[in-house]
Amino acid sequence: xxxxxxxxxxxxxxxxxxxxxxxxxxxxxxxxxxxxxxxxxxxxxxxxxxxxxxxxxxxxxxxxxxxxxxxxxxxxxxxxxxxxxxxxxxxxxxxxxxxxxxxxxxxxxxxxxxxxxxxxxxxxxxxxxxxxxxxxxxxxxxxxxxxxxxxxxxxxxxxxxxxxxxxxxxxxxxxxxxxxxxxxxxxxxxxxxxxxxxxxxxxxxxxxxxxxxxxxxxxxxxxxxxxxxxxxxxxxxxxxxxxxxxxxxxxxxxxxxxxxxxxxxxxxxxxxxxxxxxxxxxxxxxxxxxxxxxxxxxxxxxxxxxxxxxxxxxxxx
Numbered sequence: 001x002x003x004x005x006x007x008x009x010x011x012x013x014x015x016x017x018x019x020x021x022x023x024x025x026x027x028x029x030x031x032x033x034x035x036x037x038x039x040x041x042x043x044x045x046x047x048x049x050x051x052x053x054x055x056x057x058x059x060x061x062x063x064x065x066x067x068x069x070x071x072x073x074x075x076x077x078x079x080x081x082x083x084x085x086x087x088x089x090x091x092x093x094x095x096x097x098x099x100x101x102x103x104x105x106x107x108x109x110x111x112x113x114x115x116x117x118x119x120x121x122x123x124x125x126x127x128x129x130x131x132x133x134x135x136x137x138x139x140x141x142x143x144x145x146x147x148x149x150x151x152x153x154x155x156x157x158x159x160x161x162x163x164x165x166x167x168x169x170x171x172x173x174x175x176x177x178x179x180x181x182x183x184x185x186x187x188x189x190x191x192x193x194x195x196x197x198x199x200x201x202x203x204x205x206x207x208x209x210x211x212x213x214x215x216x217x218x219x220x221x222x223x224x225x226x227x228x229x230x231x232x233x234x235x236x237x238x239x240x241x242x243x244x245x246x247x248x249x250x251x252x253x254x255x256x257x258x259x260x261x262x263x264x265x266x267x268x269x270x271x272x273x274x275x276x277x278x279x280x281x282x283x284x285x286x287x288x289x290x291x292x293x294x295x296x297x298x299x300x301x302x303x304x305x306x307x308x309x310x311x312x313x314x315x316x317x
Contacts, residue, residue: 027054031105070135074164075148077140091147098143098242101184106139108183135164136173146177192259196278199248200259203281211251213287216269218242235265246272251287270295 016288025031032051036043040050080087084095091098116124136142145163149170154162159170185191193202203210224230233241242265247286260276269291280286284299296302 016088027051027058027137074135075144075162077138077144080144090151090152091144093147098147102140102143103189104184104187105143105180108187109139109142109180112180142173142177143181144171146181149174158249190255192256194261196258196260196276198279199278200281203250203257209283209285210281211285211287212257213249213251214273214278214292214295215249215289216244216246216272216291218244218265221265232264232266238265241265244269244272246276248278273297 018221025135029051032054033049036045036050075090080090081095087093087098113119117125132297134146141163145159148162149159156170156174157167159165159174160167163170165173182191193199218235218238219242220238220240221233221243224233233243235242235244244263244265244267246258246260246269247256249255250257260272260278260279263272263275270293273292273295278297280297280299281299286297286299286302288295288302288304290304292304
């Protein structure tokens with residue numbers, strides 16, 4: 001290949017030729033020398049000139065961009081499992097926890113989408129494995145894709161970039177895999193109770209006096225276009241539009257035992273708890289914060305943290 005092949009190709013593209021012309025003018029030595037003299041301050045040139053530094057940086061950037069490893073940015077389980085810290089940050093699970101969930105996820109996937117049926121649940125005419133293989137072909141890659149989406153909650157277009165899918169493809173796989181993950185978590189017995197009347201019966205009798213924490217949790221959502229919905233979903237506490245749930249966490253396991261229905265972000269925590277009317281084990285010691293002021297369900301005891309008094313000179317100038 002001739003040395004000036006890339007430059008020859010660029011010269012035949014109008015926009016690329018314009019960019020190349022501007023670049024050649026900006027990086028011309030006399031222009032860079034003048035630029036350095038006007039803005040150098042206390043800097044000085046010795047053996048390496050300012051123009052040479054600019055050209056070295058430009059060459060380095062071009063080498064990085066043209067590097068094959070830089071362009072291969074797709075997230076894969078094979079590479080990510082070697083970086084356990086990054087794996088935990090992107091999925092919320094350790095490698096051992098991922099493997100435990102993967103086994104249940106594989107069984108659930110085969111149950112929800114049998115191998116002898118098509119995607120429309122029609123009898124398969126072609127043998128399993130025929131056709132081209134997608135980027136999410138391995139089961140561990142499917143689970144990784146869904147966990148990254150649920151943990152980081154990026155735009156679907158970004159998910160497509162990370163896993164080399166189109167935005168429509170990312171949307172398709174998210175909706176296809178969510179029922180599978182829910183079935184897998186149900187098989188493992190780790191899904192929180194959603195029915196408030198069944199919560200007391202679902203609690204394991206680990207100790208004689210179970211300790212629970214009730215709290216509200218909010219997650220950001222897109223601002224509604226309807227002005228009434230905007231006001232309804234605006235959370236004054238978070239200063240953004242959000243949806244809200246109330247959760248009950250078990251101590252000392254820190255496992256979420258109950259998850260309420262979803263409410264608008266403006267709804268008060270106590271109002272959600274009153275609406276849900278959660279049934280607790282009678283020996284429960286329930287911890288709450290000031291958002292549940294006045295909430296006194298049928299439990300053995302409720303404990304609410306008290307705000308510390310501000311120091312006398314905290315507001316003095």
